[in-house]
Amino acid sequence: MRGSTPRLDPVAVVGPGSVGLALAARLAGQGHPVTLCGRPGSPPVSSVTWSDGRETRTVDVEWCGDPAAVRPFAQVVVATKLYQGEATRAWLERLVDRDTLVVVAQNGIEHRERVAPHAAAGQVAPVLVHFNAERRDRDLVDIRQDGPGLVVGDDAPGRRARALLDRTGLGVHTSADFTTAAWEKLMVNAIANPVTALTCRRLEVFGDPSVRVLSAAMLAEVAEVGRAEGARLPAEAVDDVLPWIDARPAGAGSSMLADRVAGRHLEYDGLLGAVVRRARAHSLAVPMCTAVLALVAALDTTSFAAATPHDPFKRQEQ
CATH class of the missing domain: 1.10.1040.10 (N-(1-d-carboxylethyl)-l-norvaline Dehydrogenase; domain 2)
Structure with a gap:
């Protein structure tokens, strides 16, 4: 179902894979205008349906398949695969300025290194994704979790990221280590x-x-x-x-x-x-x-x- 929610700050989500779709859908469902940034030439996604076994919901998103068509955002979520470094950099060149918070929701331990030099270390919030998401179609994602679904660091960008990610309802844990x-x-x-x-x-x-x-x-x-x-x-x-x-x-x-x-x-x-x-x-x-x-x-x-x-x-x- 589609419901009316308060309108919040826009968010760009780079990477329409399973994690990207899940985060985009949950943020859009809370009132954030979400721009989903995907591969040039890919069929556009104008809405995302997510299901968690208890609820199924469809929310609207904006699609962009051309990095040249975007402006800097205050909040950017990077959810691309680790091997998509070149494509990710093309988006970051256009989406990030010195005030942008870059939330890197990827695997591994090299979160900050992957988005440099487009974002300074103090702008980057590494995020560990513990929820399970399975994309069943270009606009359909299943979400499963057991406990907190996301982990952020206890530093300035981590606290900014938590303020955003708390709205996903996926459960955010702040780690001092x-x-x-x-x-x-x-x-x-x-x-x-x-x-x-x-x-x-x-x-x-x-x-x-x-x-x-x-x-x-x-x-x-x-x-x-x-x-x-x-x-x-x-x-x-x-x-x-x-x-x-x-x-x-x-x-x-x-x-x-x-x-x-x-x-x-x-x-x-x-x-x-x-x-x-x-x-x-x-x-x-x-x-x-x-x-x-x-x-x-x-x-x-x-x-x-x-x-x-x-x-x-x-x-x-x-």
Whole structure:
């Protein structure tokens, strides 16, 4: 249903994927005029329907497929895939000025680095997305969550982001130690995504004894790198990840598995690639993560790198 709500400040959402659609729809539903920024030439999206199992609602949005057609916004949400760096930068060049709050709702740990130099560090609010969103059509998204769906840092841009994201109703948690929170999430993503993509199996693959041994070794490496980066990861942090994966609903998969099945680029660089890069910076050996990264990078035949030699251990900007 469509209801009348107070009109709030405009928001630009870059990336009409599952997370972008979910955030755009929930912000529009609270009265924010939302401009959804998508790939040039893509069919426009003028409304988004979201469902969370209790409620289904349709809200209007404005579509823009041309970065040259937009002006700076006071609030911009970046929800593109990690490999869409070039397209994201094209939007940021037009959407961001020195007063813009840039909310980066992406995977990984390199949120601020990805939007530089278009936004200064003090303008950028990294956000960890914990809710699950599945886009079932260009304008239809299912939202599922268990607990707070978003995590922001306890700093000036994080507090500005929370004032905006609280209106989504997805539940926002402010973390005084965002570095640790980001590495805790990366421990799951850096293992679950590449292993499911390589095996073309859902999370049940972690029940295989050999896969479990490999995953435990990878987790130990990720935790060591995270601690070198300042994350406060106790010894039990490694032991908690696989039981958490085991507890996921039957048939649960991963975003990287879905991307592989659909023939899309894979987000390996911003996840496992970030671990290996940071390990090198600290002169840490991470042989299991390095080997799995090489294999999953070789899967990404949809990227330009399929025809161009590249080093998967250097930062990819695709």
